[in-house]
Amino acid sequence: MLDANPMGKLPTIVHHVPGADHVVTEAAAICHYLAEQTAPELLPKAVEMADYFRYLFFAAGPVEQAVTARAMGWDVPDDRQAMPGFGTYDRTVDALDTMLKGRKYVCGDRFTMADVYVGSQIDWGLTFGTLPERESFAAYRERLQGRAAYRKSKAIDEKLIEEMQK
Numbered sequence: 001m002l003d004a005n006p007m008g009k010l011p012t013i014v015h016h017v018p019g020a021d022h023v024v025t026e027a028a029a030i031c032h033y034l035a036e037q038t039a040p041e042l043l044p045k046a047v048e049m050a051d052y053f054r055y056l057f058f059a060a061g062p063v064e065q066a067v068t069a070r071a072m073g074w075d076v077p078d079d080r081q082a083m084p085g086f087g088t089y090d091r092t093v094d095a096l097d098t099m100l101k102g103r104k105y106v107c108g109d110r111f112t113m114a115d116v117y118v119g120s121q122i123d124w125g126l127t128f129g130t131l132p133e134r135e136s137f138a139a140y141r142e143r144l145q146g147r148a149a150y151r152k153s154k155a156i157d158e159k160l161i162e163e164m165q166k
Contacts, residue, residue, distance in 0.1 A: 004023050004025075005023065007025075009025060011027055011030055012024070012025045013030055013033075013034075015033075015037065026060065027060065027117060027120075028056050028057065028059065028060035028117050031113045031114075031116050031117045032056065032113060034113070035112075035113035039113070042112050042113040042116075043112065043113065044107055044112055044114070045110075048108065048110070051106055051107050051108070051114075052106060052107050052112055052113075052114045053114075055099060055106045055114055055118055056106075056113075056114040056117055056118065058095070058096070058099075059117055059118045059121045060117065061085060061086070062085055062086035062087075062092050062095075063086075063092055063096060063121055064121070065084060065086045065092075066086040066087075066088070066092035066093070067089070067121075067125065067130045067131070069084065069089065070089045070130070071130065093132060093134075096122075096131075096137075097134050097136050097137065100136035100137065100139075100140050101136050104143060105140075105143070106118050111147070115144065119140065119141070119144040122140055122141055123141050123144065123145075125137070126138070126141055
């Protein structure tokens, strides 16, 4: 794995195509790459691109940084909130909450690949307590978990976990 990603981070994919191997790291990048390669229906339409990229990268950057900082017990001093890229944990959570209020998915009424990533952040955060319970988060997670593709992917995950535990 270190050949593909010297940091040893997961996920990492290697897409074998004629004449080359394409290595993609970072979960948000992998999500978008896979949509480009295999699921164009999950890509944003022109009018959705701003929200799609804004919140895909917001979840990959500020949300992940804020959650990690909180888990590590790192507090951002008031006079340095512009430095870490997320401000504070509370401001980041409030921004995510504000985005989800009044819309079904990241881009409005249509599920896109951004929902795979943003949704995984919220699903994980609510499951493991790294995000607070908020009405918008719970409703969004419920919509995602109601999708047939979500249930199918969870069944695959559970089977793999079961096999690994044997």
